[in-house]
Amino acid sequence: MKSNLQYECSSCGAKVPQMLGRCPVCGEWGTIVEMTPTYSGRPGKAGLSGRAGAPQPRRLQDIEAQAETRMDMHCGELNRVLGGGLVPGSLVLLGGEPGIGKSTLALQVLMQLGAQKTFYASGEESARQIKLRAERLAGNPENLYIVSETNLENILQQVKDVQPEVVVIDSIQTIGTEALDASIGSLSQVRECAARILEFAKTENIPFIMVGHITKEGSLAGPKVLEHIVDTVLQFEGDQHYMYRILRAQKNRFGSTSELGIFEMRQDGLREVSNPSELLLSTNHDGLSGIAIAAAVEGVRPLLIEVQALVSTAAYGTPQRSSTGFDGRRLNMLLAVLEKRVGFKLAQKDVFINIAGGLRVNDPAIDLPVLAAVLSSNMDLALDAETCLTGEVGLAGEIRPVNRIDQRIQEAQKLGFKRIIIPAGQQFQKADGGQCTMHDGIEVVPVKKVADAFRLLFK
Numbered sequence: 001m002k003s004n005l006q007y008e009c010s011s012c013g014a015k016v017p018q019m020l021g022r023c024p025v026c027g028e029w030g031t032i033v034e035m036t037p038t039y040s041g042r043p044g045k046a047g048l049s050g051r052a053g054a055p056q057p058r059r060l061q062d063i064e065a066q067a068e069t070r071m072d073m074h075c076g077e078l079n080r081v082l083g084g085g086l087v088p089g090s091l092v093l094l095g096g097e098p099g100i101g102k103s104t105l106a107l108q109v110l111m112q113l114g115a116q117k118t119f120y121a122s123g124e125e126s127a128r129q130i131k132l133r134a135e136r137l138a139g140n141p142e143n144l145y146i147v148s149e150t151n152l153e154n155i156l157q158q159v160k161d162v163q164p165e166v167v168v169i170d171s172i173q174t175i176g177t178e179a180l181d182a183s184i185g186s187l188s189q190v191r192e193c194a195a196r197i198l199e200f201a202k203t204e205n206i207p208f209i210m211v212g213h214i215t216k217e218g219s220l221a222g223p224k225v226l227e228h229i230v231d232t233v234l235q236f237e238g239d240q241h242y243m244y245r246i247l248r249a250q251k252n253r254f255g256s257t258s259e260l261g262i263f264e265m266r267q268d269g270l271r272e273v274s275n276p277s278e279l280l281l282s283t284n285h286d287g288l289s290g291i292a293i294a295a296a297v298e299g300v301r302p303l304l305i306e307v308q309a310l311v312s313t314a315a316y317g318t319p320q321r322s323s324t325g326f327d328g329r330r331l332n333m334l335l336a337v338l339e340k341r342v343g344f345k346l347a348q349k350d351v352f353i354n355i356a357g358g359l360r361v362n363d364p365a366i367d368l369p370v371l372a373a374v375l376s377s378n379m380d381l382a383l384d385a386e387t388c389l390t391g392e393v394g395l396a397g398e399i400r401p402v403n404r405i406d407q408r409i410q411e412a413q414k415l416g417f418k419r420i421i422i423p424a425g426q427q428f429q430k431a432d433g434g435q436c437t438m439h440d441g442i443e444v445v446p447v448k449k450v451a452d453a454f455r456l457l458f459k
Helices: 076-082 102-112 127-136 152-162 187-204 225-229 276-280 328-342 364-379 405-414 450-457
Strands: 006-009 032-035 091-096 118-122 144-148 166-170 208-212 232-238 244-252 260-266 269-272 291-298 301-313 321-324 349-355 387-389 419-423 437-439 442-447
Touching (some): 076 244, 091 102, 091 187, 091 225, 102 118, 102 127, 102 208, 152 187, 187 208, 276 301, 291 364, 301 364, 321 328, 328 364, 328 450, 349 364, 364 387, 364 450, 405 419, 405 442
Parallel strands (some): 118 144, 118 166, 166 208, 419 442
Antiparallel strands (some): 006 032, 232 244, 244 260, 260 269, 291 301, 437 442
């Protein structure tokens, strides 16, 4: 008797004939899972006859393009990441680590919509638990409907009866459909439920926000097709030991993926951080060595962040290289440049780097601030508190140009800095070609090499 079992890779969705330790397609180990076949039987004899009423091809120039209407979510940070607001009929997937605040963000957004009719379906919590969280968020909207349900057919029927303007499903991994004989949370259930929700959202023109779990590797749980069929994929990031949370768009069919929103986790919920630079910079580091201020850009948003470094003699012979919020491999490269091009020997010393506030920054423009903080700690000399830096460091010790230099300079000037060191040859507004140029009250100092920057900082 032939078995009805099938096997599928939970990472890439590839089907294999038997249980394997490693997926032959993507090469991941331990991702082959057992699943029940969704459909059976041979296809019909209709061949390529198609179906009646199928859409016909049209010339591109005959199609009328209209701007998408946007729904104001009454949350500036979320609107920025979505590209200006939520598009009716769109499907948004919100992912993040456990306890990071996904459910809090989703419920708080619905509560902020005020008089608009909204719907919150939870497969993880009871209605009483949701009510307690809503009271902690200090809100009690009249038009927010709550249901604790895991059956997809019941949820969609209730949504059709209520006719809300926004629907949140928390989470997609806890919802199942009766059309499949598979356990809730399996690949087939997640894929089928997401496809049914997408069809319902487009048909009824109701936007859906689906909360999704992530795996231990940090990727969204479920089949990869889940990220393909949704319109927007949002990632909620942050460290549970810090107060800041970052919302990024990994995919957005209706906007840019370079925007990000910053929130502060508080006892009464998430608070929008409209000017994160003021919160990320401490005001009591005057006279302290190992601290440099970096003019960074996350997405299209300028940030002034505090880079901390500690250099000490290696106690056990083998020097340590540790970084928090910064790429450790890039730190090793920068230390090699510092030794080869500038002449500072750090081979027998421990080097620790920390980005204050618990942020993780990928902007290469913080290379120069990292080296400045390392050298400041090594020499035990404090940097000027009114000077900030930006610039990517190359292997030859040169300082390479960075993007959005005008926004970096304006952010530094707005926060009261008197001088900013930038790469030489960088084009910015109101430049007169001199070595030191004033830009709206801040001195802009271009430098070509790392050694030149150090001579300015430690003269």
